[in-house]
Amino acid sequence: MKLIDKDLMSMQEVRELVESAKEAQRELARMDQAQVDRIVKSIADAGVRNAKRLAQMAQEDTGFGVVSDKVVKNVFASRGVYEHIKDMKTIGEIERDDEKGLRKIAVPVGVIAGLIPSTNPTSTAFYKAEIAIKSGNAIVFSPHPTALRAIMETVKVIRQAIAEAGANENLVSCISIPTMEATSTLMHHRDIALILATGGSAMVKAAYSSGTPAIGVGPGNGPAYLEKTCDLPLAVKRIMDSETFDNGTICASEQSIICDEDMAEAVQKEMERQGAYFLDEQEREQLGRFILRANGTMNPEIVGKSVKTIASLAHLDRVPEDARVLVAKETGVGRGHPYSNEKLGPIMGFYTGTDYVDVCEKVCTILYYEGAGHTFSMHTKDDKMVDYFAKRVPASRIMVNTPSALGGIGATTNLQPALTLGCGAVGGSATSENVGPLQLLNYRYVAYGKRELEDIRASIPDCSEDICKPSVNLDEIDVDEIVKNVIARLRNY
Secondary structure, three states: OOOOOHHHHHHHHHHHHHHHHHHHHHHHOOOOHHHHHHHHHHHHHHHHHOHHHHHHHHHHHHOOOOHHHHHHHHHHHHHHHHHHHOOOOOOEEEEEEOOOOEEEEEEEOOEEEEEEOOOOHHHHHHHHHHHHHHOOOEEEEEEOHHHHHHHHHHHHHHHHHHHHOOOOHHHEEEOOOOOHHHHHHHHHOOOEEEEEEOOOHHHHHHHHOOOOOEEEOOOOOEEEEEOOOOOHHHHHHHHHHHHHHHHHOOOOOEEEEEEEHHHHHHHHHHHHHOOEEEOOHHHHHHHHHHHEOOOOOEOHHHOOOOHHHHHHHOOOOOOOOOOOEEEEEOOOOOOOOHHHOOOOOOEEEEEEEOOHHHHHHHHHHHHHHOOOEEEEEEEOOOHHHHHHHHOOOOEEEEEEOOOHHHHHOOOOOOOOOOOOEOOOHHHOOOOOOEOOHHHHEEEEEEEOOOOOHHHHHHOOOEOOOOOOEOOOOHHHOOHHHHHHHHHHHHHHO
16 A cells, blocks of 8 residues: 655645745746736736635635625625725835935735635635735645635635636645645745735734734734714624624624613613524523633634524523624623634624724733724714823724724725735734735845035034033023923922
8 A cells, every 4th residue: 555645745745835836936027017907917917817716716615704705805805905906006116205315116025825715716816816916925825624626616716817817827836735844844944935814813823923023913803882972873783794794704703892880771672673593591502602612712603604504502592593793791801701702703792882983902811811903883973082082991993983804904995905904013923004015025225325424524513511402592481381381290290
């Protein structure tokens, strides 16, 4: 019997894919902006043509989500991304200021490693392929094993589109034998310039610890605040639309709702009117035990599943057939409070606060526990409330009066359309941005001399004594303002 070592085969495959990608990227680097843009458009057009077929494959492979919503995501990740980036200057000199003597030149990083999750497999592949090529790079995908068939078919579509545009199809490739060893080999390969990591927390952490520069995202766990001035029926509609879209598989989707205590009854009634089912205490405990495993991690069986499926798995017999979202009243945050976690399914926690100050504190507590730097949403007509929360909440995206899932990725807002959402330093991420082509470039700055050393020396203050004395223009001193400030300070004593 001939034994085949799967790990060794996958590692060898990675080496070959990277080598081919490296050569393809060299060819791409010789192209001008128009040629690069033609390739990206070809990919976008192919994404639209194959949106439904690939959506069906993704749902069949993973069991996650809703086919019709995955069609929307595929179109968004191909045509939507393209429309936003098509006019970006990403090749060669992209900025010039002759007066200041400054030029900015975009330089591709080279070959990118792209990690593809099971939650958004086909759409993420289109998105990452487009932004990689737009910035002059090649990309090698490491697919989630459960979505391998759908991802490989998507890559086949992308490669054909690249070839039709007259470029080297090895600009985009994918590991066909997915193993942990293959992914590790890819991330540690000397010719991989950057890792674009979208996936579980463990995989993202592995990317950051690989020694290769990486752009990754942390978990989403966004609360949604229904402030007292909001249009309540419309706010609830937006939240319900967001939470049910593709069964909650977008990381920017609302994971909990919070409102002032005096609004709780009205919010619950409106949510119930629009299809939410509020769990009683026994059901809350029962589902809570199912949501989180003994080690505190999320049960993958709930991810991307419908309310009906989740209710069946958790043995919740009284949930109506037409229920759209399961809601559990929650008071705490952290271990022992399963509804305070990211759930990636149509399940929400329900919190109340005494007032907006208390609400803000609870929102911060939730995000610092899980989801720091990701996304927060609020529904309000009061811009002062927006300002208050925007200055305090540890989130890179503050969504106002929009479905958070769709707003966060740039579908219902004018943010960069993206399926990799940076969480900033507070979330352990390298960027706070929705990741696009501009984050996949190095920049060279050409600077022309404008001053001589003598000019610099002439600007130095008098340092003939021990203390340097800055020059003072008495005409610029506002004596009245100084007197006013002194009087104000004296009054405070």
